[in-house]
Amino acid sequence: MAKVVIYTDGSSCGNPGPGGYGVVLISGVHRKELSQGYALTTNNRMELMAAIAGLEALKTDGCEVTVYSDSKYVVDAVEKRWVFAWAATPNFKGKKNPDLWLRFLRAYRRHTVRFVWIKGHDNNPNNERCDQLAVAAGKGSNLPADHGYVQEVASQRAQL
Numbered sequence: 007m008a009k010v011v012i013y014t015d016g017s018s019c020g021n022p023g024p025g026g027y028g029v030v031l032i033s034g035v036h037r038k039e040l041s042q043g044y045a046l047t048t049n050n051r052m053e054l055m056a057a058i059a060g061l062e063a064l065k066t067d068g069c070e071v072t073v074y075s076d077s078k079y080v081v082d083a084v085e086k087r088w089v090f091a092w093a094a095t096p097n098f099k100g101k102k103n104p105d106l107w108l109r110f111l112r113a114y115r116r117h118t119v120r121f122v123w124i125k126g127h128d129n130n131p132n133n134e135r136c137d138q139l140a141v142a143a144g145k146g147s148n149l150p151a152d153h154g155y156v157q158e159v160a161s162q163r164a165q166l
Contacts, residue, residue, distance in 0.1 A: 008033060008064075008066065008068075010031060011032040012030070013030040013073075014028070014053070014080075015056055015140045019145075026142070026146070028136035028137065028139025039139060043143035043145070047152040050080075051106060053077035054103060055106060057080055058110050058113055061110070069118070105158075
């Protein structure tokens with residue numbers, strides 16, 4: 007079973023606003039960095055997207071994965087098992103980001119995953135690198151739309 011360490015971070019300027027995520031994957035001597043920005047999104051969506059991108063980047067199933075994140079939103083949802091209760095309700099009723107949580111669960115279930123919360127901006131080199139990647143991605147030009155966020159906002163407006 008391959009052992010993989012993933013560091014993640016998300017960023018949003020304005021919340022909502024332009025944002026991005028950064029990921030550092032480490033397995034043995036191998037290291038890979040990922041990032042992506044979006045024109046309009048939220049910090050929590052980018053924190054969750056970072057975890058998804060890291061897990062989806064793994065090429066084989068059954069990896070033993072430790073994910074380090076400074077997002078209480080993501081870490082607590084998984085480690086306190088809230089997301090599994092949310093998934094038991096139709097369409098994650100009353101929860102934000104159901105599109106991402108469903109995608110997360112598909113990737114999560116392919117591996118043995120443990121989440122560890124780390125304090126952000128606390129001189130952890132890999133967390134700092136993820137932050138740099140996330141911020142830079144959110145400042146990119148011609149950023150794509152975060153369709154899940156756009157649909158969620160449209161749905162909320164329709165209910166008013």
